[in-house]
Amino acid sequence: MSDHLSFPRQHARTQRFTLGTPRSLTVAPDGGRVVFLRSASGTDRANRLWVLDVREGGGEGDGGAERLVADPGVLLAGAREELTAEERARRERSREGSAGIVAYAVDGAVRTAAFALSGRLFTADLTADAAGDASGEGAGVRSRVRELPVAAPVIDPRPSPDGRHVAYVSGGALRVVAADGSGDRVVAGPGDGEGHVTWGLAEFVAAEEMDRSRGYWWSPDGDRLLAARVDDSPVRRWWIADPANPRDAPAEVAYPAAGTPNAEVTLALCGLDGSRTEVTWDRERYPYLARAHWSAAGPPLLLVQSRDQRGQAYLTVDVTTGRTTVARTEQDPAWLELSTGVPAWAPDGRMVRIEDRDGARVLVVGDEAVTDARLHVRAVLDVAADGVLFTASAGRDAKDPGVGEVHVHHAGADGVTRLTSAVGTHTAVRGGPSTVVSGTALDRPGAEVRVLRGEALTEVARVASYAERPVLTARPVLTRAGERGIPAAVLLPSGYREGDGPLPVLMDPYGGPHGQRVVASHNAHLTSQWFAEQGFAVVVADGRGTPGTSPEWEKAIAGDFAGVTLDDQVHALRALAASHPLDLERVAIRGWSYGGYLAALAVLRRPDVFHAAVSGAPVTDWRLYDTHYTERYLGDPGSAPEVYAANSLTDPAGWARGGPVRPLMVVHGLADDNVVAAHTLRLSSALLAAGRPHQVLPLSGVTHMTPQEQVAENLLLLQVDFLKQALGATGTGAAR
Incomplete structure (x- = not known):
């Protein structure tokens, strides 16, 4: 990477420095193989499939050898990858911007992997010897990978x-093929006149909001599948046009906006012998299928939720009759949060779950809470005979509550032990005696992936990262602001010295649910640091509603996005001004998605505090956002219209009266099917009707993500120019 390359260009070209980083790691049950995806360089978008063979008795640095298993360039013989509309939609839901092999699944022994590439189905032998062929060229790689002749295009093969069969989805049908490529057949598919029905895929709100991207699950014996049938015919249709290409027909999108019908989701047990048994539960009371789990430790386990998400039930499924039994129910006056990795069965048959109990988010095994308020449990990573591997932040009763840290813990017979010690954010996967820990830190870019072995967790190998090193260094100061203790990061220009005087301020939040920005991770603060290098004091504040602090912190926004989240940005700003060089007469704010909503909200409701804003892809009218997200926080718009009005940006009644009109730039991708462009257009119409000047930047062909290199680069440059002009700020521009 040449020194003269600008940060915006490098940031865009490397997809925020994610390219070349090991991802999607899996460890074999015997601990002998670590499977992962990684592209060939920090600017290569095409992921390859790799295996690290872990050697017994290896010491640090010599305990493993990497080998390339599947290279998309070789498998496609240099042809361009082709994606169907369904696959593009799946990648949009998961915010997947890379190419090549973006996902894979393995059998129980982690001997075989299956993946889709350009709509075709491939399987790979993960145990084959690859001596001397790590380049991906020649017969070595091809001999370990075979394409199965199946119905295309292929989605989500598993x-x-x-390892005897591979299931996949094609044409809305769930299909199965033998591992040798024979016997391809439909297991469950839409019937005549069921054009809006799919089997084996997650519906929109599950993939977008529930973090459930799957629509089918194999039985432990491999003789049947638990499959979701999704009928989206009740969902209202929206049409997303491309104004830059008026000859193209608008795209039809089934979008379940708040207060409108959802897709109907049911389940069936589908045998490979052609049998089918419907799974029944009280769908009127619990219409949302939030989680499904099936392992050898117990029967299929479901987590279903009420539409308002204040009630949920854990159900076990009788695989003979399809009838369900309620194992446990939960209620919450605000909402019940969904967590990663749960529910699940422990090998001894106890249920593992994460629960909000006595003001803390705790890990529960059976009926016993194995953690307390000293930890805020984030996700379950693995459940094994010796205990549960999980991640957690410091809880409200922690003695040393590090700001933005996430650590890996183990809960076993001897209690809870923290496995990571370095300041940073960490996660892990494990298999047998091998635990693979991925960690980031504040004082170094990128992530380190270490393979640890045995009870002593001795490092025996590392998975190499090809990610590029950023051309600038982030220098965030992590702190807690004001009496509320709001987690915050402050970033100043690298050349700033005491005595230089106060700087114009740029608030740079996400500020809403599921979006923690203040983390102990270097790369997470790179864009904020770049803005700081332009002459700003940048403040990132995770106010109430953001994750990682406590259930009470998250649920303080129930029924009130606008008041709580904006008030905490103001509180953090004023509190930090007492100890940092912040010029409160020149304060701007920028953000994307919820952060875009918060930025526009700031200049419309608090122009006494905020003097300019850049609002990217904002939700301006919550009646236009999806059911599962919006109703969780604001309720049903039919029964609480006043709540939606109070949180809307398009209602002038919620704007400040008599105050100054502040500069506002609104940016929106016209192909966005998550926060549709109608949000920005309605806000612009309301502002125009009120005679309020503003700027709108429409992005043709851009979705909620901005993966296009030139678009992503120029968006940063346009924002900083707009903000400098709006605030009358000057900067060196050296970091461009």
Whole structure:
């Protein structure tokens, strides 16, 4: 990477420095193989499939050898990758911007992997010897990978636990093929006149909001599948046009906006012998299928939720009759949060879950809470005979509550032990005696992936990262602001010295649910640091509603996005001004998605505090956002219209009266099917009707993500120019 390359260009070209980083790691049950995806360089978008063979008795640095298993360039013979509309939609839901092999699934022994590439189905032998062929060229790689002749295009292929079959979705049908490529057939598919029905895929709100991207699950014996049938015919249709290409027909989108019908989701047990058994539960009371789990430790386990998400039930499924039994129910006056990795069965048959109990988010095994208020549990990573591997932040009763840190813990017979010690954010996967820990830190870019072995967790190998090193260094100061203790990061220009005087301020939040920005991770603060290098004091504040602090902190926004989240940005700003060089007469704010909503909200409701804003892809009218997200926080718009009005940006009644009109730039991708462009257009119409000047920057062909290199680069440059002009700020521009 040449020194003269600008940060915006490098940031865009490397997809925020994610390219070349090991991802999607899996460890074999015997601990002998670590499977992962990684592209060939920090600017290569095409992921390859790799295996690290972990050697017994290896010491640090010599305990493993990497080998390339599947290279998309070789498998496609240099042809361009082709994606169907369904696959593009799946990647949009998961915010997947890379190419090549973006996902894979393995059998129970982690001997076989299955993946889709350009709509075709491939399987890979993960145990084959690859001596001397790590380049991806020649017969070595091809001999370990085979294409199965199946119905295309292929979506979400997954081997059975015994490795004898591969299931996949094509044309809305769930299909199965033998591992040798024979016997391809439909297991469950839409019937005549069921054009809006799919089997084996997650519906929109599950993939977008529930973090459930799957629509089918193999039985432990590999003889049947638990499959979701999705009928989206009740969902209202929206049309997303491309104004830059008026000859193209608008795209039809089934979008379940708040207060409108959802897709109907049911389940069936589908045998490979052609049998089918409907799974029944009280769908009127619990219409949302939030989670499904099936392992050898117990029967299929479901987590279903009420539409208002204040009630949920854990159900076990009788695989003979399809009838369900309620194992446990939960209620919450605000909402019940969904967590990663749960519910699940422990090998001894106890249920593992994460629960909000006595003001803390705790790990529960059976009926016993194995953590307390000293930890805020984030996700379950693995459940094994010796205990549960999970991540957690410091809880409200922690003695040393590090700001923005996430650590890996183990809960076993001897209690809870923290496995990571370095300041940073960490996660892990494990198999047998091998635990693979991925960690980031504040004082170095990128992530380190270490393979640890045995009870002593001795490092025996590392998975190499090809990610590029940023041309600038982030220098965030992590702190807690004011009496509320709001987690915050402050970033100043690298050349700033005491005595230089106060700087114009740029608030740079996300500020809403599921979006923690203040983390102990270097790369997470790079864009904020770049803005700081332009002459700003940048403040990132995670106010109430953001994750990682406590259930009470998250749920303080129930029924009130606008008041709580904006008030905490103001509180953090004023509190930090007492100890940092912040010029409160020149304060701007920028953000994307919820952060875009918060930025526009700031200049419309608090022009006494905020003097300019850049609002990217904002939700301006919550009646236009989806059911599962919006109703969780604001309720049903039919029964609480006043709540939606109070949180809307398009209602002038909520704007400040008599105050100054502040500069506002609104940016929106016209192809966005998550926060549709109608949000920005309605806000612009309301502002125009009120005679309020503003700027709108429409992005043709851009979705909620901005993966296009030139678009992503120029967006940063346009924002800083707009903000400098709006605030009358000057900067060196050296970091461009």
